[in-house]
Amino acid sequence: MTKNNDLHVAVVGATGAVGMQMIQTLEATDFPLTKLTLLSSERSAGKKIIYKGQELIVEVATPDKFEGVDIALFSAGGSVSKELAPEAVKRGAIVVDNTSAFRMDENVPLVVPEVNESDLLTHNGIIANPNCSTIQMVVALEPVRQAYGLSKVIVSTYQAVSGSGVAAISELKQQTKDLIEGNEIAPEVLPVKGDKKHYQIAFNAIPQIDKFEENGFTFEEMKMINETKKIMHIPDLHVAATCVRLPVETGHSESVYFETKQNGVSAQELKDLLASAQGVVLEDNPAEQIYPMPIHAVGKNDVFVGRIRKDLDKDNGFHMWVVSDNLLKGAAWNSVQIAGSLLKLGLVSK
Numbered sequence: 001m002t003k004n005n006d007l008h009v010a011v012v013g014a015t016g017a018v019g020m021q022m023i024q025t026l027e028a029t030d031f032p033l034t035k036l037t038l039l040s041s042e043r044s045a046g047k048k049i050i051y052k053g054q055e056l057i058v059e060v061a062t063p064d065k066f067e068g069v070d071i072a073l074f075s076a077g078g079s080v081s082k083e084l085a086p087e088a089v090k091r092g093a094i095v096v097d098n099t100s101a102f103r104m105d106e107n108v109p110l111v112v113p114e115v116n117e118s119d120l121l122t123h124n125g126i127i128a129n130p131n132c133s134t135i136q137m138v139v140a141l142e143p144v145r146q147a148y149g150l151s152k153v154i155v156s157t158y159q160a161v162s163g164s165g166v167a168a169i170s171e172l173k174q175q176t177k178d179l180i181e182g183n184e185i186a187p188e189v190l191p192v193k194g195d196k197k198h199y200q201i202a203f204n205a206i207p208q209i210d211k212f213e214e215n216g217f218t219f220e221e222m223k224m225i226n227e228t229k230k231i232m233h234i235p236d237l238h239v240a241a242t243c244v245r246l247p248v249e250t251g252h253s254e255s256v257y258f259e260t261k262q263n264g265v266s267a268q269e270l271k272d273l274l275a276s277a278q279g280v281v282l283e284d285n286p287a288e289q290i291y292p293m294p295i296h297a298v299g300k301n302d303v304f305v306g307r308i309r310k311d312l313d314k315d316n317g318f319h320m321w322v323v324s325d326n327l328l329k330g331a332a333w334n335s336v337q338i339a340g341s342l343l344k345l346g347l348v349s350k
Contacts, residue, residue, distance in 0.1 A: 007033045007348070009339070010069045010093070012084065013076030014038035014058050015047055017166050018098055021332035022073050027052055029336060032343070039065055040076065063087035070348050071339050074098055075331065089125035094342060096335045098129040103227060110230050113337045114279040115142040120341055127338055130231060131223040132330025133157050133243065133252050138231050139303040139329070140322045141258060143277040144270065145232060149261025151316075152238040155224065158246045158253040159209060160294060161201060163326050164190060168201070172247055175202035191245060201247050209243040218243060251294025252330060254322040259314065267310045270318060274305050279329075284308055292323035300325055301333045 009026065013019040019040075026033065036051055039061035047058045059065060061080065066072060066088040074081050075098035085095045085102070102108040109119035110128045115138050120127060130138075137155060144150060161168040171189045178185050179202055187198035191208040199206055210219035217225070221241040228239050246253075275282040283292045284306040292304035304323045311317030324330060342348050 007343075008035040008037070008068050008070050009033045010037040010039055010066065010072040010088075012039045012061050012072060012074045012080065013098075014049065015040050015044040016075060017162060017169075018075040018327060018331045020049075021327045022075065022335060023049060023051060025328065025332045025336045029340075031336060031339065037065060037069065041080075063091070066091040066093050069093040071096065071342065073335050073339065075335075085126055093125075094123070094348060095126045096129060096338045097126060098331055098335055100131070100223060101128075102126050103128040103130060103223070104230065110227060111338055111341075112138055112142075112231055112334060113341050114139050114277075116231055116233070117341050117345075120338070120345060120347060123347070127342075129331065129335050129338065130227045131220070132163060132324075132326040133159060133220070133254065134224050134227040134231070135330050135334055136252060136303045136322050136324035136326075137224070137254055137256060138228055139277075139279050139324075140256070140274065140305050140320065141228075142232065143273050143280070144258065144260060145234075147273055148265050150232070150234065150237060150258060151261050152257075152259040153228065154240045154257040155242070156255045157209075157224075157241065157243045158205075158248070158255075159243060160248040160250050160252055160326055161190065161245065162250045163209070163252065163330075164193075164245070167193070169249055172201050172249065175200060176247070179203065201245060203247060205247075206245040207242065209245055217241070248294050250325060250327060251297045252324060252326040253292070253294055256320050256322055257311070258318055258320075260316045260318070263316050265316065265318075267308050267318065270308050270320075274308070279303055280305055282306065292321055294323055294325075297323045297325050299328070301328050303329055 038058045045060040072088045072093045072095045078099040078101040081097045081099045081101040161172045175185045190201045191206045220243045224241040225239045281302045291306035307321035
């Protein structure tokens with residue numbers, strides 16, 4: 001077991017939106033590390049980042065840089081993870097990967113600590129961090145599953161542009177400015193930078209996140225469907241998703257319809273249940289217009305839940321509204337939580 005006073009952590013993709021958030025989260029939570037190595041592509045190498053008052057220089061991510069590293073937090077794209085994660089493991093590191101590279105690998109646990117922390121016990125060196133929109137939904141649904149069972153989930157997401165990276169944030173801001181000033185715009189990033197067409201995101205809603213699959217669902221939607229089943233260990237759970245990008249900088253929102261296996265459950269019972277659930281903050285008082293909104297979730301680690309109500313036609317059907325900071329709980333905080341769980345469970349060793 002690595003002692004907390006001798007813990008070496010690496011962040012891969014340190015200059016990206018999520019990588020920067022990981023570094024800030026490690027500092028904000030006072031994570032018990034003694035050495036932090038920051039890694040990136042050649043393009044970003046040489047940049048300087050301040051961590052706890054100390055100036056750290058970002059280095060090029062190469063296999064040898066993982067010598068002596070105990071935990072490596074990856075958020076530099078799937079191709080980088082596929083290339084370097086196995087190299088890090090060979091050198092003794094445990095990888096927490098924030099890309100989709102390993103999420104559906106049957107030998108890689110897909111973990112949200114509030115839901116399936118014990119899955120870490122079966123890791124083989126790589127642990128996958130789920131998709132941001134999946135994470136907040138399963139945190140809200142897991143207490144329901146434990147208490148009343150779960151048979152169906154239908155979700156519509158309203159996702160922030162930060163989920164597509166720094167370039168998408170810049171595009172939203174520039175388009176908004178140009179449209180207000182009456183200037184022409186030329187979309188280049190959204191919905192998918194590598195796809196054939198690009199659309200205006202300012203003052204718009206784009207019902208496409210990631211590329212379309214042959215079944216008509218997007219890759220993002222299929223992530224939510226498949227990841228939810230894997231994380232909750234319910235392979236026969238009925239799940240459907242529609243994912244939409246909105247002109248919001250940070251904070252994903254979701255309208256979730258779900259059906260419990262148990263009949264006769266009231267909306268108030270669900271509110272009481274979620275009010276005491278780990279990682280959940282209940283904001284549900286329609287009389288006072290209290291409900292979750294992304295603008296209030298930014299910078300917070302929790303998942304916010306509200307608008308809980310019983311379906312009008314289905315006794316075991318319910319609706320709720322789920323909001324969370326996609327860069328924190330949806331990425332950086334969940335990754336740091338996993339690293340903390342590895343320490344707590346005694347799974348980190350030299």
